[in-house]
Ligand SMILES: NC(=O)c1ccc[n+]([C@@H]2O[C@H](COP(=O)([O-])OP(=O)(O)OC[C@H]3O[C@@H](n4cnc5c(N)ncnc54)[C@H](O)[C@@H]3O)[C@@H](O)[C@H]2O)c1
């Protein structure tokens with residue numbers, strides 16, 4: 001039997017393990033410094049076996065995936081360069097930055113496996129094995145960053161495996177290029193979200209209404225600020241060059257709009273928002289999107305009385321419309337507010353919209369707005 005070893009059984013490593021277990025014939029073994037995570041992953045069937053010993057974990061592995069924070073991944077690579085790996089073994093990672101780790105692997109001449117950098121463009125602000133999801137990478141881009149001299153057959157072998165296992169969209173690009181692009185659409189937004197949360201938190205220390213009034217806008221924009229600090233520390237340290245450049249551009253962007261506000265320049269302020277609106281609406285379609293998950297979702301306003309949520313789910317269940325996922329949006333205090341409903345396909349979503357609207361529920365579907 002062929003084997004994959006996943007080093008780091010957290011959100012991404014654990015989700016990848018579940019993909020491999022569900023959709024390939026590989027034996028999946030895990031390595032983690034946390035015995036609790038390994039025990040949980042083994043008992044939940046996420047991995048076949050857990051190890052705290054690296055040599056045992058990678059023994060006879062055909063594929064090894066590093067799924068730990070970026071700086072820890074460099075340390076594991078150093079250790080792996082002293083461990084004989086199976087002939088033909090492919091070593092990859094899932095880290096959010098690529099230039100540094102690819103260069104690091106490339107200069108480890110003793111490394112007995114081919115290294116191909118990887119980064120699934122999907123994730124969450126949650127971390128740990130408890131947050132794993134075998135559908136996490138579905139339809140998301142999964143970037144591989146082979147070097148010009150990486151054998152094509154190895155890239156294909158890895159790409160084929162990941163394509164089947166994750167159902168993601170495999171693409172290749174140069175590591176530096178990856179870091180510039182992902183710096184702009186992932187790393188910079190995390191800095192902005194966290195900076196905004198810290199700024200408002202300072203105000204809130206003196207007046208608690210800041211947090212209490214925080215509604216949809218603030219919460220939507222800052223969800224990602226709840227992500228793992230060590231992971232993000234490592235990402236920023238690893239992609240410093242690109243991020244510093246992006247932050248300069250961001251500061252210039254903010255100075256531009258600040259000036260327009262200071263001068264009460266209505267035309268310029270409107271143009272700032274108009275450009276953003278057009279660009280935001282031009283992002284790839286959400287349902288078959290790249291960086292965002294394919295979702296058949298809608299939002300339903302529900303009144304604030306006991307049983308209101310049950311009434312919505314009963315209406316749909318009575319009409320054989322299965323809800324795949326349901327959540328209460330946290331955008332209003334002391335109020336049930338808005339229900340987010342997710343369906344398995346478009347047909348179910350359309351049927352749900354019809355049923356709910358026939359009962360006078362207010363249903364909002366972003367894609368319907370974009371289509372119309
Ligand atoms: N979270 C995301 O949204 C996301 C998305 C794509 C890629 N990534 C990348 O995936 C990697 C893992 O992130 P995650 O979100 O799964 O983190 P996580 O915190 O959920 O999981 C990391 C796991 O690695 C283990 N670990 C940490 N250091 C270790 C070490 N030195 N030796 C052994 N085990 C160690 C931890 O115990 C934990 O189980 C990071 O490099 C991150 O940049 C994250």
Ligand SMILES: O=C(O)C(=O)C[C@]1(C(=O)O)C=C[C@@H](O)C=C1
Pocket residue numbers: 095096120121122123124125126185186187224227291
């Ligand atoms: O959805 C989220 O919470 C994420 O932060 C996911 C996200 C992103 O920025 O889009 C975070 C880091 C990754 O390397 C890839 C994806």
